[in-house]
Amino acid sequence: MPGPPKPSRSTPDAMLDPRVIDPHEELVSYEGMDQAEISQIVRVLIAVREWREAEQRLRFESRTEMKLNETDMKALRFLVASKNLEENVTPGALAEHLSISTASTTKLLDRLETAGHIERAPHPTDRRALTISITQSTHDAVRDSVGKVHAKRFVAAARLSPDERETVIRFLAELSGMETTVSL
Template identity: 35%
Template sequence: MVDNSALVRLLRQLTVETDRFAEIFGDRQGMHRTDLNALAVIMDARWSGEPMSPGKLAEAMHLSASATTSVLDRLEASGHVERTRSPHDRRKVELRAHPKALDLGRAFFEPLNEAFTAAWAGFDDREKEVVARFLAASIEATVTVRGGLDP
């Protein structure tokens, strides 16, 4: 039986290791950590079906409008993000990861994806469902507690 404190330690270790991995990518691309996080939020928005806007990004990242503009300026200048006008409402700006950013990320993170896939091969579908539920609950708990902290 694994107790809660052991789970917390394992989550913390996973977070530290994935942070280190992402930092290496950021260093190689000359990107700030905030830029990496913003790019991840923009990339993940593709799966929601809702376009990402600068305002939504600011909210998701807990950044001011000016800080969000600075991040987007850097990401656009480096060719990682495109700002385009919405085809439905020309007054709105939509953010998209540039195919170059997707290709760079895919090339760098694919070995980790393959290692995760191999590491998880011994888990059946029911076990993976439990792990997914555990991770989703852990993320939700983190977001809730973070929301109660002073900025």
Template identity: 40%
Template sequence: MNAQRSVELTHDELVRETLLALRSLTDSLDRMHGVLKDAMGMNGTDLAALRMMVIREERGESVSPHDVARHLHISTASTTKLLDRLTTAGFVERHLHPHDRRARVVVLTKSLRQTFGQHFGTRMSPIREVVEQYDDRELGIIERFLSELSERIEGVE
């Protein structure tokens, strides 16, 4: 939708157009993740776990096996199998928790970062090109919108 057209639409119509655009975006992201999953030779759950770990790492948060299970809504047995696959593939390592020696944390490997960079980096380039078209004020609004949307979606169980 172009800026000229948005002037002609009512608020309700703009809300509908925004929701349709979000649906289209999520469909595009689903397809991109499907291609990435295939390129990396893994299943969707494994890729979702890695994406979650990358996001948490970028926030400076540690990830426990329990965090993975809760995020993916899978059992501890399934989580153990998933982490075994990712460890065997060289994508993660399990370490003792730095503050609680009884617990474990899951850490991404350099190999995963390189592999993710190879496959995901080329797909991020066009996204970055679009983002860079917006000025700082617009980016602030977009970031706030996406963050609030993510928080609300996470809050729905």
């Protein structure tokens, strides 16, 4: 039983299939694998690509809806987590988390404050410092967009057995550690 036929280059997912992009096995060996096994691996790669594209769409939609850039969104996610943990955030702590300069942090905070996303207040124990907090309306907006998607991911991961989760963790960690010179 030979399994599914080899794809043609005209199929939408052909660029993920080594039988199309690497037919002479110069980059990856699939010797000893039957067509069904290669097709299943390609389905994994398709699922990863679709998840990545969905993640990019979510981030783009959230940034567009809130009129923010990626760094602004990272700052708001940090402020949400800090609020949930009841921790004070200083401009310095935010700059460190975002790996940006204090000058860039000041500009970011000015932008977020003008847009009504954050509030600055005196630090409760250090008279020289300020604390940054997310406004309740922005907290709710972040929770209702990114938060709900994250909750769905948590539920999907919770449905896996502990062994399946370890397999996914190992797989994603290996993907994350890959160095690429070519973008497919």
